[in-house]
Amino acid sequence: MDIPRKDVHNSDTPLLCQACESRHRGVCGALTSDQLLRLSKHSTRRSVEPGTELVGESLQAKSYSNIISGVVKLSKMMADGRQQIVGLQFAPDFLGRPFRAENGVSAEAATDVKVCSFPRNVIERMIGEMPELEHKLLEQTLTELDEARDWMLTLGRKTAAEKVASFLLLISTHAFPDNEAESVAFDLPMSRVDIADFLGLTMETVSRQLTKLRKDNVIHIVNNRHVSVPDLTRLSDRAGY
Template sequence: MCGVLDSAELVALSRHTRLARHSAGEELAAEGMPVESYANVMRGVVKLTKVLEDGRQQIVGLQFAPDFLGRLFAPDSAVTAEAASDIDLCRVSKSGLERLIAANPKLERRLMEQTLRELDEAREWMVTLGRKTAAEKVASFLYLIATHLDPSADSEQKGRKFLLPLTRGDIADFLGLTIETVSRQLSRLRAEKVIAISAVTQVDVPDLERLRKRCG
């Protein structure tokens, strides 16, 4: 977001920003509540959820660094945002950012491009949920985390290590599977040495390309 601003605009933006750190499980925004600020994810994973009338929760998205958190110009939040892991956010006031957008077409375009990218990713994920097998869904989830959790990771690196940001119950909710099915598919991937799991949440993917081929 800051890459399209000149020095004077960066100074103006800095007057409206602050670094915020949140622990896993903290609510960042509540569905239906007024939007007072936006944020860029700097580190960690944010979980987006919708709550049905009967109280059931559905995870509708995950956000990683450097995703933009919040829907521009919306008066109220359409989803509940929760820290899935410990996270760092760069928060900016709603009024301050919207004034900058009005004065800077390049910033408006950058944010529009990011919104469209997230829309494309959401459509791809609909294919995962609607057409893939349970094994392909779990592999796709692991590949998503492995390739998005650390944006500074070397793209040429063959493997990745990471901590799962979601519980197995949340993974099941996100993928439309049962907890037992998720556990069974993780065990299968581990038995076939596609992944290694230690300390419950530590995942080692020795060969990303091999995992990608399991995604269907």
């Protein structure tokens, strides 16, 4: 995106952060240059491929991350293998559960993902010292709670057709948060199986509903992943709003 501008007045902002697309968004937006410097001493950036587990059993418990780009899926699994995706996270969301062991939620990269990670103890210390940081976290958590509850309505009360339309609408709005136009186009960040696991359906049902939307010209699909929506209002109607 933006190339970092030289800024003498901010020469103490860490280089890594100057180049970060999320510098002013997400939790880092709450930090001063000094604080960023402290944090960046312990931060590491990495890019991961789709399918990489970011929180689970492996490398998670000791670190928190900011999502810089890409989509992360949060999911839960039952003993017999049934799976439910309980949330999608986009940049600049914060990844990781402060003050608590993860509650059986695992996080996995859905697309190529870039994250900036910090050790758990550094973050927790800073949270204790900086009310503003905790405030940002509360805001994000409240947003996630709203989204979770919206999705509960989708899972519990919508038909398969409405669910699939709701999913497409969700991706439309999150891919371009301030899109005002009536049409959009995007790549689906996940497979039919993942979509089914997010909607509480089977892959086949998802596929059939996509076909129906396609036949009704509500959407166009090329190469299975690329979707264009000529009229968001019509999609929204199909989603039950």
